[in-house]
Amino acid sequence: MEQLDVQERKRIWDNIESALVDEQIDQFRTEFLELHPYDQAKIFEEQQDSIRVLIYSYLSPEEFADVLEHVDSDRAEEFVTEMNPMFASQVLAEMSADDAVDILNDLDKNKVASYLTIMDEDAADEIKQLLHYEEKTAGSIMTTEFVVIHTNQTVKEAMRHLRKEAPEAETIYYIYVVDVQKRLVGVISLRDLIIAEGDFLVADVMSERVVSVPVGEGQEEVAQKMRDYDFLALPVVDFQNHLLGIITVDDIIDVMDEEASEDYSKLAGISDFEGSNMSPVTAAKKRLPWLVILLFLGLFTASIIGRFEATLDQVAVLAIFIPLIAGMAGNTGTQALAVAVRAIATGELDKVGKSSIILREAMTGLIIGVSCGILITMVVYLWKGNFYLGILVGISVTATLIVATVAGALVPLIMHRLKIDPAVASGPFITTINDIISILIYFGMATAFMNLLIQ
């Protein structure tokens, strides 16, 4: 089966819908359940509520749990709240605990409480456990549906246990080994287990080199670790090395997506990622804070130019090059910023060190500055026929590019040092800072060499 695009889903749906509205439950179920849960979810999302309500009534909680695990996470909350509470709580109970928790985190406390009270007890307990952990930590993305075996079991016994647990467990491809105090002591991949001799002890075939993450670890660090070691799952432990849960690679992929969108949006000066289905008002609310801050920074820039009004009155032509110089400063600053933020995110910073990055940027800025400076000097001279103006603009560009490049790298590094997420040092922010720097350099020099400019 190929992945279905929007048209294909539309076509398939048209077949299914008739069955649905004619209340031909069997036909609907056979055709709908034929599909991969992801496609079921996409089709489900495209329906209006009247149809959705029908679907709830035609699927079992277990069947709909699969669908809900694949719907757009921004909308899952909306769907849960429109189901009748009993069905909703059953569906949540059937979902893997970590996905259920993601949804419950978006619901208001009372609703959550009511769901948990009518929910099957074991499921409720599992969910309550996970609800305790802070968002974006290992604890909040881990699942508690995992298989453990014991050092003193034989491989044959372990396999038998595994077959029993397989249908429930989130993954059975890494099996974690615990001692009598439930402390994590080893791991064995299913690959090694099926190769191993049946009567060997788990202790003899397991690997004691098990990489784990503390329950409080940030999800970005967990993702990094999973990536570095090419694992399919990571065990989560408390400070006494008790096994609390596991994080599977599919959860990590979602984390990576989320973090990437976040960094990207922040570089562009958007507080957090916007879905395209968001209303203009909400979008404006998200963007305005940044723009207003930048507006006042811009006013500050204006007031600086204001200081040089005398200079401007004498040599109005100076104004012509303001956007060019400010723009270049912003551009090179954004480039340096992006490099520095990536270096921090990918951990390269620890390898090469702050000072070497700053030095590198300074050198880069020098090269860029001198090349652009010479270029612009010639162009301005040829264009305006005023040699000193050319020199002034050229030297300003050179000086600006050097300072702006260093500033672009310095700001995120300082933020990182101050434990602020460097990604919030967005392009627009650094651009505006560099506007100010460039204006000061440009007009400062212009005022100093005024007598040369007036011929």
Next chain:
Amino acid sequence: MEQLDVQERKRIWDNIESALVDEQIDQFRTEFLELHPYDQAKIFEEQQDSIRVLIYSYLSPEEFADVLEHVDSDRAEEFVTEMNPMFASQVLAEMSADDAVDILNDLDKNKVASYLTIMDEDAADEIKQLLHYEEKTAGSIMTTEFVVIHTNQTVKEAMRHLRKEAPEAETIYYIYVVDVQKRLVGVISLRDLIIAEGDFLVADVMSERVVSVPVGEGQEEVAQKMRDYDFLALPVVDFQNHLLGIITVDDIIDVMDEEASEDYSKLAGISDFEGSNMSPVTAAKKRLPWLVILLFLGLFTASIIGRFEATLDQVAVLAIFIPLIAGMAGNTGTQALAVAVRAIATGELDKVGKSSIILREAMTGLIIGVSCGILITMVVYLWKGNFYLGILVGISVTATLIVATVAGALVPLIMHRLKIDPAVASGPFITTINDIISILIYFGMATAFMNLLIQ
């Protein structure tokens, strides 16, 4: 074992190094091979070449292949070229074919040819196959070390086959089922296989709903599919549905990292992602092209202002607000750009459609523009005491923000339509475009209402 940080690796290494330089091969091997390949790789990377050469001579090609699979991909080429060719070709043969190909793609044709000629034939053939595929396609990231079973095998036979193949295969957690013409007809997870009754036929227990990707598919689309369906591996097929290879989730995670860095760097106007270990000259080379283009766009902006020199001579104060207006235009444009690019990348565009995104941005721009416009009008009036100047700046800001926001969304959408990667429409680019737009609006209006401004 916890993941090792730089200090820990340093400490461990100090123990190992003495053994190495004293030529105590056994001691070195036991301590070094104790570590996870990722940590081996990190330690290896931190050595200078004299030490690296020793390591090559103390490890078997098979052992070093594990190390090389985990080193920083930017440096793998450097390491391979410093080994003696025989060892290098053996190491490449021992690596999983797709990783070997990644490295060979960075080497010059002659070197590759010479490695392949001295390489074990089977390995060489596998690699030659993969080398044919275009970079960044499914073919280039797939591996050919996978397990296939046949519809007419029993579960017991399949398991036996699996145990035999397990050590070699890249993954055994999804087993793909082919017919006599080697066409992909089904898939079964190891999970389901170990639960199934031993004497059932594979045909009865396999799933025929197998999602596959065409060999020419772009790696970004493959990653999207793997993510949507939460797979651990995806089969790669030709146009006749013959199974050519598989792509495993760990390769996809690297792809996602790569794509995220790329989009991020492009938004900042860097041609492609720079490692922090890159020299200033190389870094400057990568950034200058953009900056020079932007420099000339800036000159164009300057020439536009030049057209308004008369206006400027009369009302020099106008210059004060150039950076503010141009800056705001750039900022809102970058925000809209980022949202549009993400909408394209995440496929949301297909869901909501171009027009609705543009309309959304227009509305957002209107709200942002009016709010900022009113704000700035008041501030300027209070500051300069010139009501008309306040109105002029305010209206310019409003008009600019609306146009700039729409432009920010429009540019990437047009590029997408023209099959150009929208991510190259970087922040700096859109910023400079919007500089021009804003200047035209600002000075155009100033000139029109000149008589009001001069009091």
